[in-house]
Amino acid sequence: MTPEELQKVAIIEQESQEQYDHRIHVCMAAGCLSNRADLVKQQLEKQIAANGLERRCTVKGVGCMGLCAAGPLVSIQPKGIMYQEVKPTDAPDIIQTLDKAPIERLRCDTAMPFFKEQKKVVLENCGLIDPERVEEYIAVGGYQGLLKALTEMQPAEVIEEVTRSGLRGRGGAGFPTGLKWSTVAKAQHPDGRKFVICNADEGDPGAFMDRSVLESDPHRILEGMAIAAYAVGATQGYLYVRAEYPLAVKRLKQAIRQAERLALLGNNIFGTPFSFNVDIRLGAGAFVCGEETALIASIEGKRGQPRPRPPFPAESGLWGCPTLINNVETFANIPPILRNGGEWFAQIGTEKSKGTKVFALAGRVKNTGLIEVPMGIPLRRIIFDIGGGIPDGRKFKAVQTGGPSGGCLPERFLDMPVDYESLMQAGSIMGSGGMIVMDDTSCMVDVARYFMEFCMSESCGKCVPCRVGTAQMHDLLVKIIEKRATDSDVRLLNELCDMVQSTSLCGLGQTAPNPVLSTLRYFPEEYEALVQAGREREAAGSNGSAMHVAPQLKPNSTQPQAHVDSEVTP
């Protein structure tokens, strides 16, 4: 493909879109699809055919529109009307009112803060283009970044542009992307081989940012990876996707095939000497394989276990070759940075955290779904403006960010800006972007226990602190919840947290104590209440009335609502 041909594909696609008076977008991402958006789309197509509107209307499946709580979502372009909770039986009404006033009962208010407060960079195409057609991606400026990099820039200039943008890794740790790229670019290997890996092994409970991007805009990731490969000097890329994302895998496979057919991947891309191929590798359900060295071991066909670093993958990664590993969202930021320049990107966000961040807003908020906000926005605006606040008139209690590696932040942090440093200082982490809101019915000790159970069962079992330490901490938390704990158990829990944090081999173990440490720090009264209950029980027990107390002890529940509300709720 030549640059002119790319232009031509874009123009043809734009014209074919514009010939329709109404373009009906049906969200076909996993959330809406599980609410049977596919049936809605089918019915809409049927109605168009029945009314003979094929020449004036088109229906297309698009990626995630964000407001997953109100799915299935349908939007009508170019009018910009959005309908929520659409059922297949609503199809006749929607088609009939295309030229008239919109249906009020289905109307989704696009002027509400959920839509207005967001800034879309990574998700700019989500909900607008059909992820299964490369032409639509090209029509909205897709592959222009790659074209610019290959034809107008040297690899070093690409890295410089990324460095200038101030982009930091979106996988959680926030390592400067430009620095990582230049390390890989400088690294040498006798074979001369280098690799680019996209980490799409998203596994935090309640997080679905990467999945949405992969399902809604797969070509964006391929373009980002190709640009990265050009910058660091790699010719082979791997997309490591978890097998639990079948739709994302299907769309990625399709996207790779389409890109290869148009010679946007393969040999001599855009007639330059640059060649790049991408293959998919499926994860087999291990959370730890999101850790870069475990991910590499998994691609190599070994047991998915991390190894000590250094050497870092940038020096010695896949099959001992220098390897660049970035998260899905990091790669998704690359094409717009190349198209619009690093300075444009650096204008968004705060001094140290540039750009936007995608969050999967979940838990006790009205508007659960996928959001993208500029870095530095206060938590309050995310939860109460965009999220719409806490439902059922309950009170906000805590927000959990960063998944099992993160922490729970109480109300007093609501006005804290969301960026890497602030979250870290408060005892949580940015993580990959999971954000779980909890109301006053949640027991924080049980939340800590839930995440510890997750870490315990996802520990790979290689190093002692993580393998045995997480199990011991989990047992101690259960003991506290069951009101059997004493003060020495809490002390032991604290000691274990410190030890597991300092001595574990990889990030999973090093961050596993975070949910416990943050709840111990911000909600000590809940631990205290449970230990006090244990003390009283013991005192009662020694008086020979243990039988009287025993029925109150319930077995540990897996529900977020714990059995201690009445004593703990302030």
Added chain:
Amino acid sequence: MTRPSVPKPAGVAQPQVVTLRIDGRDVSARSDETILSVARQNRIDIPTLCYLDGLSGWGACRLCLVDIKGTPKLLPACVTLVREGMEVTTDSPRLQKYRRMVLELLFSERNHVCSVCVSNGKCELQAMAQRLGMTHVSLPYRYPRLEFDSSNDLFRMDHNRCILCTRCVRVCDEIEGAHTWDCRGRGIETRIISDLNEPWGESSTCTRCGKCVNVCPTGALSQKGTAVAEMTKRVTFLPYLTLMRNSDEP
């Protein structure tokens, strides 16, 4: 002269001589050596369990963690290469505390009752606990009831004594070349298995060489016919084997 325990970093053709400081002593070393090997050459002994001279480094027991000035994280000496100007601390109250806790975790993980163990008195875990001054286990014992595989006619495997150091896995793969052993499961459920989780006696790959039994630091792998405190392990074969193999290489 043992095989390097970590892959050589790319681009380093010729190892260079570097000087560093370990526990306040200036020492010199080759840049492809690990902190552990340099320390031991200089008679500074860092405790280890999963490490064994002659096998590849694993970095999992975390006993050999050392403090390196300017590095926020503690790093395992067995797989971390020396660097010019490094300042290493191998012993401190903090490291001692963590090392004792590692041992406590290991003792609490499975059944390590010494008085009824074939390796009593000859056990590396036991000796390490004595050396590091672990006087008691403050964590609750988990005591899972695990299998005992005595299907092999020469040896037996007691999972209750296993600390998952994977020395058996590595010696079988790297020295014997059979790769009979590996791990299954994850986290606290991890177990050593032979072949595809079949009884050891039915393994089609096992050569019955006994290397795994001899490198096992505890009583998990032992010879049949031994009773309490009768199992003596001999690991001296390993340096000779690796030395001979290295000298074969061009």
